[in-house]
Amino acid sequence: MIRAVPVQSENSVKENNEMPGHLARRFQQIAVAVFLAEVGDAGFDLTPVQYAALATIKANPGLDQVTLAGLIAYDRTTITGVIDRLVQKGLAERRASSRDRRARELVITDEGRRTLRKITPSVESAQRIMLRGLSAKEGEELMRLLRKAIAAGNELSRAPLRDMQA
Amino acid sequence: MIRAVPVQSENSVKENNEMPGHLARRFQQIAVAVFLAEVGDAGFDLTPVQYAALATIKANPGLDQVTLAGLIAYDRTTITGVIDRLVQKGLAERRASSRDRRARELVITDEGRRTLRKITPSVESAQRIMLRGLSAKEGEELMRLLRKAIAAGNELSRAPLRDMQA
DNA sequence: TGATATTGCTCAGTATGCTGACTATCAGTA
DNA sequence: TACTGATAGTCAGCATACTGAGCAATATCA
Numbered sequence: 001m002i003r004a005v006p007v008q009s010e011n012s013v014k015e016n017n018e019m020p021g022h023l024a025r026r027f028q029q030i031a032v033a034v035f036l037a038e039v040g041d042a043g044f045d046l047t048p049v050q051y052a053a054l055a056t057i058k059a060n061p062g063l064d065q066v067t068l069a070g071l072i073a074y075d076r077t078t079i080t081g082v083i084d085r086l087v088q089k090g091l092a093e094r095r096a097s098s099r100d101r102r103a104r105e106l107v108i109t110d111e112g113r114r115t116l117r118k119i120t121p122s123v124e125s126a127q128r129i130m131l132r133g134l135s136a137k138e139g140e141e142l143m144r145l146l147r148k149a150i151a152a153g154n155e156l157s158r159a160p161l162r163d164m165q166a
Numbered sequence: 167m168i169r170a171v172p173v174q175s176e177n178s179v180k181e182n183n184e185m186p187g188h189l190a191r192r193f194q195q196i197a198v199a200v201f202l203a204e205v206g207d208a209g210f211d212l213t214p215v216q217y218a219a220l221a222t223i224k225a226n227p228g229l230d231q232v233t234l235a236g237l238i239a240y241d242r243t244t245i246t247g248v249i250d251r252l253v254q255k256g257l258a259e260r261r262a263s264s265r266d267r268r269a270r271e272l273v274i275t276d277e278g279r280r281t282l283r284k285i286t287p288s289v290e291s292a293q294r295i296m297l298r299g300l301s302a303k304e305g306e307e308l309m310r311l312l313r314k315a316i317a318a319g320n321e322l323s324r325a326p327l328r329d330m331q332a
Numbered sequence: 333t334g335a336t337a338t339t340g341c342t343c344a345g346t347a348t349g350c351t352g353a354c355t356a357t358c359a360g361t362a
Numbered sequence: 363t364a365c366t367g368a369t370a371g372t373c374a375g376c377a378t379a380c381t382g383a384g385c386a387a388t389a390t391c392a
Contacts, residue, residue: 014290014293016218016238017309017313018309019293020197020293020296020297020305020308020309020312021197021198021200021201021214021292021293021296022214022218022238023309023312023313023316024190024193024194024197024296024312025194025197025198025214025215026239026312026316026327027190027193027194027312027315027316027319028190028191028193028194029239029323029325029379030315030316030319030320030322030323031186031187031190031191032187032191032323032348032379032380033322033323033324033380034187034319034322035187036380037322047347047348048187048188048191049191049347049348049349050347052182052188064370064371065370065371066369066370066371072182072188073192073195074348074349075348075349075350075351076370076371076372077349077350077351077352077371077372077373078347078348078349078350079371080371080372080373081347081348082347082348085347097370100357100358100369100370101356101357101358101370102355102356102357102358102369102370102371103357103369103370103371104370104371124180126187127180127185127186127187129319129322130186130187130190130315130319131186131315132315132318132319133314133315133316133317133318133319134311134314134315134318138311138314139186141307141311142186142308142311142312142315143183143184143186143189145300145304145307145308145311146186146189146190146192146193146308147183147189148299148300148304149193149196149296149297149298149299149300149308150189150192150193150196150299151299152298152299152300153193153196153200153295153296153298153299154196156196156199156200156203156295157195157196157198157199157349157350158199158349158350158351159195159349159350161192195349198349198350198378199350202350213377213378215377215378215379216377230340230341231340231341232339232340232341240378240379241378241379241380242340242341242342243341243342243343243379243380243381243382244377244378244379244380245341246341246342246343247377247378248377248378251377263340266339266340266387266388267340267386267387267388268339268340268341268386268387268388269339269340269341269387270340270341323379323380324379324380324381325379325380
């Protein structure tokens with residue numbers, strides 16, 4: 001007997017291209033490579049993660065580590081090492097908080113401010129390069145869809161995005 | 167004097183939400199968390215990376231490590247550890263190649279085949295969950311745009327995707 | 333054939349990310 | 363105020379990813 005309709009055999013593993021998870025990994029992989037290449041060509045040694053942390057510290061002087069982690073959706077155990085490296089490079093400082101002796105207040109240094117200013121063009125060109133296969137409209141649409149999917153999944157990772165609380 | 171038009175001050179660092187790189191990282195972060203949760207709930211201990219490698223070994227029995235890496239866009243130095251863990255879990259085997267004494271031929275074990283079969287529903291539900299904020303049409307569009315951006319950036323990472331060569 | 337280049341794999345070192353555990357501290361309440 | 367629970371930060375351990383180096387084997391070409 002011959003089936004009228006093809007059946008999903010047990011061998012029909014989905015193509016990678018059909019897996020959002022695989023596409024997510026791959027796009028992120030390219031994004032990091034582009035960022036490092038652009039920033040490296042400009043003569044700086046800063047990772048995407050370090051850049052985001054530093055920019056957020058600059059925008060919110062004196063914030064503590066947990067708040068910083070929430071603003072950029074990093075795990076609190078990851079942020080420790082990231083800040084270690086920013087401090088070690090002289091771009092940020094860790095100070096004891098006066099209000100809460102458990103917390104550390106983070107501030108950017110002049111050197112950090114300078115680095116951030118000089119690095120901005122590379123960061124922006126990196127963002128363009130990672131979308132270079134798409135039209136402007138498609139790039140916008142990709143970002144919109146990513147934002148929407150991320151918003152719906154925010155609580156599913158250990159390190160969700162958190163707003164500043166007053 | 168008051169400016170008629172707001173000027174981009176040096177403080178106008180782009181919002182994270184405007185950075186494709188940040189969105190890529192965040193979406194990937196959620197995708198991994200969802201995958202691990204779904205697969206873990208089903209009683210399995212397999213990462214997205216290990217799953218993709220195992221499925222690709224099954225589909226291409228006897229392939230060597232470099233070819234495997236190319237098919238799923240992993241770095242060759244990363245794949246070593248991934249295979250170590252698959253072998254250690256009894257899901258795959260590493261054999262000396264007869265044609266090229268530098269190469270290792272990879273094959274899936276019966277246990278690996280069983281695991282792959284039983285794990286498939288969790289993997290598929292994970293893919294649905296990570297798109298749960300989007301309509302079916304939006305999910306398709308997101309995947310299309312990711313594929314397009316990835317294709318254009320393929321050569322920009324150290325571990326580009328490579329087709330099987332005969 | 334012999335020198336050279338390339339390739340397959342591994343390793344050491346660094347940087348995210350995560351799990352889970354732990355300390356110190358703070359906050360709320362009985 | 364003493365107890366309890368929550369919170370800030372760190373640490374150890376594991377799993378990707380990558381850089382760069384190195385070894386063994388193969389390919390290429392003068």
